[in-house]
Amino acid sequence: MWIGYKILIVSHLITEIWAEKQYLSQREVDPGADFTRNHTILEGTRFKRAIYKGQYCRSFGCCEDRDDGCVTQFYEVNALCYCDTFCERENSDCCPDYKSFCRGEKEWLPHATPWYTEDRWTAQNYSQFWGMTLEEGFKYRLGTLPPSPMLLSMNEVTAVPAIIDLPEFFVAYYKWPGWTHGPLDQKNCAASWAFSTASVAADRIAIQSKGRYTANLSPQNLISCCAKNRHGCSSGSIDRAWWYLRKRGLVSHACYPFLKDQNTTNNACAMASRSDGRGKRHATKPCPNNIEKSNRIYQCSPPYRVSSNETEIMKEIIHNGPVQAIMQVHEDFFHYKSGIYRHVTSTNEKSEKYQKLQTHAVKLTGWGTLRGAQGRKEKFWIVANSWGNSWGENGYFRILRGVNESDIEKLIIAAWGQLTSSDEP
Structure with a gap:
């Protein structure tokens, strides 16, 4: 009987190995002494290159001749696909x-869309913007006031160590899985100042506590309760948002969820807290969402300004987590769908209204390099927006790196979580 079991086990293993080879070796490669590359998408950075579902060569790049490393995941059919000339x-x-x-x-280009660049970032008309004028888009979908003189006068901090071998591709989620948070949707509430600040703070606290506190923080708590930002859904400043996080703190997004109806009555502050005399605050009201029982208050240290140097920003992200950036939004940014964004002057450039721009707060989560159609490399940042997952690349966008495109590198802000000795791991 034991011999029979061994035969079954060996037979099963042979079948599994054969099936895996059939799946992973679609190119009829003959593995030999000189062929040691494993084509599973979980090896090394292979899976990391296939972030954007539906985007393949646009995310990975193109290769000449036969390059078995020029491969990414074809999600729709649960297989691998290639971007080298051998695939033809x-x-x-x-x-x-x-x-x-x-x-x-x-x-096929998006209907009635004038923006489609030679570097091939693509555009789309989003239903969430239908019926809006450009002025209304600026008014309702952004909401971050220009940086104050105090912010701009902050000394820039240089990350340590001074020298580090930075990877060509990095996303915070892969270094800290489950500790960073995806994009929320601010809808027609002009409060990117609150959404980006809360998200960066949540990521930083989770990373600093090594996963002990992973709750996403509540932008609604900032919108409703930050008295120094009385505009709420009609714009605000990030320096006052960080002040509130330091002095008062925020509860989780689950405790104080974003309100769809931002009228004056609903927008009244529904949380309160008191200090324990040592700088730590404790909630004195239950969660507005009565299903959530934890009303823990999360606080941050005073914010600091990261150097605008490309390498310094990268070092800050890879060591300490995502950072906040203030960018200039032009009319074409609303239509971004995929690719590496750079501002493209519209066909209406002679119209004065299309020369306008406004400020917007976002979260830098990583970077990468793309090999373009002409073989040249394009460097980009990976950035979380706050317009929901249906916008852009699942709520994210890529933007040119190292050239301060749309002022994305001009002002970079970060902070540490305010954790006590009992909070830290």
Whole structure:
């Protein structure tokens, strides 16, 4: 009987190995002494390159000749696809966007959209913006006031260690899985000042506490209770938001969720806290969401300004977590769908209203490098917006790195969580 079991086990293992080879070796590669590359998407940075579902060569880049490392995950069919010229053989295993992106063949453009750049960031008309004028988009979908003189006069901090071998591709989520938070949707509440501040603070506290406190923090708590930002959903400043986080603190997003109806009655502050005399505050009211029982108050240290140098920003993110950035929003940014964003002058450039821009607060979570159709490399930041997951690349966007595109590198803010000895791991 034992011999029979061993035969079954060996047979099962052989079947599993054969199935894996069939799945991973779609190119009929003959593994030999010189072929040691494992094509599983979980090896090294392979899975990290396939962040944007539906975007393949646009996210990974294009390769010449046969390059078995030029591979990414084809989510729709649970398989691998390639972005090298070898994929164009009879049994093609090219990615869906290979011909349009790598070979420059014409693809169907979004209807009535004037923005489609030579570097191929694509645009889309979003239903959430339908019926809005450009002025209304600026008024309702942004909401961060220009940086105050106090913020701009802050000394820049340089990250340590001074020298580090930075990777070509990095996303905070992969270094700290479960400790960083995805984009929320501010809807028509002009409060990116609150959404970005709360999100950066939540990530930093989770990372600093090594996962002990992973709650996303409540932007509604800031919108309703930060008396120094009385405008609420009609814009606010990030320096006052960070002041509130230091002095009063925030509860979790689950405790104080974002209100769909931001009228005056609903927008009254529904939380209160008191100090224990040592700088730590404790909630004196239950959560507005009565299903959530934890009304813990989370606080941060005073914010600090990170150097605007590209390398210094990268070092800050890889060591300490995502950072906050203030950027200039032009009219074309509302239509961003995918690719590496850079401002493109619209066909209406002669109209004065299309020359306007406003400030917006976002969260930098990582960076990368893309090999373009001409073989040149394009560096980019990976940034979380606050317009929901249906906008951009699942709520994120990529933007040119190292050239201060749209002022994205001009003012970078970060902070530490205010944790006691009992809070820290």
